[in-house]
Amino acid sequence: MSKTFSNRYIFIYSAVLVVVAALILTVVSVSLKPLQTKNQEAEQKQMILKTIGVEATRNNADMLFDQYISVGAYPSVRPDEATEEGVHGSTPLQFYRYDGGIIIPMRGTGLWGPIWGYLALDYNSNVVGAVFDHKGETPGLGGEIASDKFAKRFIGKKMDTQAIHLAKNADHSNPYEVDAISGGTMTSNGVTAMLEKAFENYSNLNIQNTPSTPNTPTEEAREEATE
């Protein structure tokens, strides 16, 4: 350790080290990307299915998704926002249909990173199921939004005239209020903001009271989307 190193050596050494590390990471990241993307897509489908009470595994998610869900795409009301948003790369106004109503995607930011979720509504804007997930919220605190316990609090709430928000000691009879996560205030605020945004998008869709015949609205939606 008594050997001395010149500044020149130190600079070159660190530069080479960093470039080598970057090269290795790039190669690995690019080569594993397809597998990771596949996992993420399957997970997204699992989440969507879960909002309507269908438990899917990573393997049968594709099949069950095609069986229960159809993708509805309304033209984006604000196309400028469509591209910069989205954890999984979908546009904000994309939504999904099941035979009892629609499922709206939500995206937002928590304390440490992105949070997202899906809300299944019937045609009267009652929540029939919800699911949330996050990239890196603190486990046990903000990370609790991903738990079933938290998601279940949303069932029976409403998204008709205003968005659902999270509150401390929420009034359970209030259809727009859900108990926040204790110890996860920042994440809870993120969820509230996300719900508001989702509500705004959902109102723009203007399909709250579309008749509950499963396939026709989807057809219309597709036609409208292609126009």
Next chain:
Amino acid sequence: MKNFDLIKLPFSKENPILVQVLGVCSCLAVTAQLKPAVVMSLSVIVVVMLANLIVSLLRNTIPPRIRIIVQLVVVSTLVVLVDQVLKAYVYDVSKQLSVFVGLIITNCIVMGRLEAFAMVQKPLPSLLDGLGNGIGYSVILITLGFVRELFGSGTLWGYPVMEKLGLYEIGYENNGLMIMPPMALILVGLIIWWHRSRNKDLCEK
């Protein structure tokens, strides 16, 4: 020092968690269930071993003034690699471990071994030292994961042990405290107690 000792020592008087009390953060966080504990253990073993090996190979070329930075680059590269592999092949586990995989970078065991051992030892002993310390860490992690999942959730590796034994029917209930991080701390404390009662020379005067 014989190479064999390097693997054996961490079990006894040089266990990174029990004696040096390093790596406790992840030890509390990922042991609510057995599976993440095992995956975390494997990840840490791989990272400590490889980091020790690489740093040991480079040790004579590393300028002392930037050695910590070099160690960090090596460790974080390895950790990102592990994270990417987990995401591709065991996605669910990688989600559960989420931030903790990243936290391996700051796991004191890794930096501690690099600085104390790999910087001054040959590659093979360093590799074994990494393995030994990784195993020492894993033994505790897996023990905790086993106890906490069994008594906290009544399952092992997701298999409903308590239900199959029919214990719920005779009034058995899961201990909710087991799932909370404080219980891990208490359990580690108990293990340290037991460990010190067997190794009296470790006790502070």
